[in-house]
Amino acid sequence: MAILIDEKTRVLVQGITGREGRARTKLMKGYGTNVVAGVTPGKGGQEVEGVPVFDSVYEAIEKVGQIDASAIFVPAPLVKAAALEAIDAGIKLLLLVPDRVPIHDVLDIAAHAERRGAKFIGPNTLGVLSPGRAVLGMIGGRPETAKQWFRQGDIGVSSRSGGITSAISYYLSRAGFGLSTIVHVGGDAVVGLPHPDVMGLFEQDPQTKMMVMFGEIGTTQEERVAEMMEKGEITKPIVAFIGGKAAKEGTRFSHAGAIVEGGRGSYASKVERLRRAGAYIAEALMDIPRVVAEVRRKHGLD
């Protein structure tokens, strides 16, 4: 099953003729993703890695049929326009790869997505990978490494850091565990699909038996996951690791931002809340496989 993406998902690449777009189309195709079309305005009629390129998303849909997800690789200042075009054309899942997308653009995208019932992942995300099925974005870098690093299985991984998404998933695979889907939710303050949403999807996914979550200081994502656990909206076991213990606290948020966070957002508050809600806390990244093994034994997951 996996979440968000599998081998059947019909994928569009926006910005397919650019440096990143090209390289990642190669990765996606090589891994087995069903990339059906690409869009770069003004470059319609070309082909990239055997994928037909169109001038607009509308045209792509007209020519190749339904599209389930779009991976967006255009430069940051153009992300908003690309995303709104995809939403307008009726695509229900967007992946915003670029870093440095203005936050007000993300707010605009969010408002449009909400109205049209679309979801978006990112911005500033490496993407999503369901081992053995498909990758959306750029996790793994190359098909060979992506295949070698990640094994299929029943652990869902969600992380706020791209590198750590791969690291956790690789160390779990190396320890003999398998993964259902790994998700880099994105490193920015406002992301389309934060941890709580991803955890909710894993909860519904029959393939996923437990989750591993990498959190960071700032925002309230991890605390909200804890809330969901307390309310019984999440029942599968969660192993969590929070980064940034050594980092200076309170430097990232403005004064009034504290109203939103309400005393949450710090390392201590996140660890405390999660522990109380019943999550298992790993103290170091390299400790995750060991903690996962314990949790699996305890919950009879093998």
Added chain:
Amino acid sequence: MARLFEYQGKQILKETGIKVPRGRVVETPEEAARAVEELGTEAVLKIQVWLKGRAEMGGVRFVKTPEEAERVARELLGMKVKNFVVEKLLVEEKLRIQRELFAGVVIDDYAKKPLVVFSSMGGTGIEEIAREHPEALLTHHVDVLEGFPEYRARGLLSRLGFKGKLLVKLSSTLSRLYQAFRKYDARSAEINPLVVTEEGEVYAADTHIAVDDYAVYRHPELGIEIAREFDRPPTELEKIAYKVEENDYRGTFYFFQMVERPNPEENYIGFHGAGGGGSMMSMDAVLNRGFKIANFTDTSGNPPASKVYRAAKIILSQPGIIGYFASGSGVASQEQFNSARGLVKAFLEDQIEIPAVLRLGGNYEEKAIEILETFSKFIPGKIEGYGRDDSPEFCADRLKELVEKGGRKVHRVKPMTDYTPPEGAYSFKTLTGRVYINHSLCARCEARPCVEACTYGVLKVEEGKPVLAISEEDAAKGKCTECLACELACYLEGERAIHIDLPIPGLKEYREKIIKEG
């Protein structure tokens, strides 16, 4: 978040139609006197720094006459608060305050919406108000497609008991604050206190606006030097680093100094991370082993070798460090040979004597580690490369051991010279630099490994010499990825006929200064 000074924030508010006290910004005591004279009223002098609580620091002073203003300004200008030296004062008319309120707009990350915050208590910190007077606080999520019209603000504020003219004035202010927040891509915009005067007027007496770093490019009028969150003005080296980042859109490079002159007695190392999460984790590992970091650096997002090189050169411009530690998540998707080559070029040029532990796990890590091993013999300091199966803790232990075994050498900053190409050198421009090839040395080179090393097909052999296989224009536009492979291949060949010149404006002068200081 790029914070604006109070006077900049007020300029924005004024343009948006929010009332601010009359006044202007000054830089000398004489100007301060003149400004007070122009106002013709009692005035307030406020230091312009990005810090809250200026009044407690003695940075907000009331004066009655121009003479007094001049005297007080003399005290305030040049005063040092935290890491700031006060260079500007805002001189404003003194308001006759009847009541203080709070108005702000922030972003609620979870709702993915702006959140308008208003309080009928003001002046002090909003956190306190929220804690002690929740009933005085009003919050409202805004749908960005609808905006925040005045009628909506009026509806909300009437719930707090405001009436009549005051209600209208406050609603207009709140609605306009939201407009300014949107227009200037603010992460947060606050008016605190929002003042009601005895005459019944509403004024923004103080304001804090922080602009989204990623949108600073849309607002050149704000003159933001470095679009990053700092609680002090940027250091010289940070400014040099920021220019590097500005001039190269490929990947990201972040550089922040913890200390400007690391004390050689204190175990400072140069820190070079990759990716937020991985950097944090790696930082924890070295800090836990008794090291201190002189700087925090992050190169990620698949940067070219040239950018990593520049980052390393900047890190190596810090005297007093006793080691170099590079480490990211360990399982990076970016091409790690680029990082390896960038580091190697910098280490070769600077002939570093301190040990370096480089954890370059991830995509193409084998190649990356091989590059480090091959070149380590040309570098006086000990260089060790590690991959995804080696933990940050293990690597930090390695650095510790190398530092101790090597007799705890202290880094000395090396002078930089402008490159003078040999006469008649072949050369072409790249995106951020220039490749020079001394063809006179190529005659006795049989293997021509430079051409083979260039996997991007930029070079070819013509009449026994490596030349461009593509147009000069394409090379300059980025087809030559500045991967540094050709230069290093030729270096190994022993000829050293290739030099890729990658200027870092200001660094030469900076290093000269550091060296002079001893």
